[in-house]
Amino acid sequence: MTYLHKGGRAANRAVPQHAEHGQFPSIAMPFMEVFNNQRLHEALEMKCPAEVYEPSTRPYAGLPGIDYPFHDKTIVVTRCGRICLGRKGINFSQVFVGQPVGIKEVHDDIWLVSFMDYDLGCFDLETRVLEPLENPFGPKVLPM
Numbered sequence: 001m002t003y004l005h006k007g008g009r010a011a012n013r014a015v016p017q018h019a020e021h022g023q024f025p026s027i028a029m030p031f032m033e034v035f036n037n038q039r040l041h042e043a044l045e046m047k048c049p050a051e052v053y054e055p056s057t058r059p060y061a062g063l064p065g066i067d068y069p070f071h072d073k074t075i076v077v078t079r080c081g082r083i084c085l086g087r088k089g090i091n092f093s094q095v096f097v098g099q100p101v102g103i104k105e106v107h108d109d110i111w112l113v114s115f116m117d118y119d120l121g122c123f124d125l126e127t128r129v130l131e132p133l134e135n136p137f138g139p140k141v142l143p144m
Helices: 017-021 024-037
Strands: 002-004 010-012 073-076 082-085 088-091 100-107 110-115 118-124 129-132
Touching: 073 082, 082 100, 088 129
Parallel strands: none
Antiparallel strands: 002 010, 073 100, 082 088, 100 110, 110 118, 118 129
16 A cells, blocks of 8 residues: 655555554454455355354453562563663563563673563663574474
8 A cells, every 4th residue: 555654755654644543443444344244264164253253251361470489580561661670771572561571680780581481582781782582482493
């Protein structure tokens, strides 16, 4: 799709201009109506998703209480996705906003950041840059 820049130039944008102003859900509703209630899906034996959807009988209780007994500190990620250690903020990820992460000093001013059972990366307190570790969820290639 082509959208207009603020200066009036045409450009391809990942986010439609109207989405930035809170109008996106009302525009997406007609698509969702067709996709869920009218369009037949081969993977659903030529049924609409609304025909086969059943809500879960189990209530979602959220994540269990998370603690980090082997870490030096537990810190809740801020609304802007930072880990604040003292007066220093380290950009981490907005994916973890409101979640507790464990941090552990592994060397002088080098800290390991973990979420649940996964070590995610290390940061240097002086540079405040997080270096991610290898993706624990990535594909595993077995040796031949």
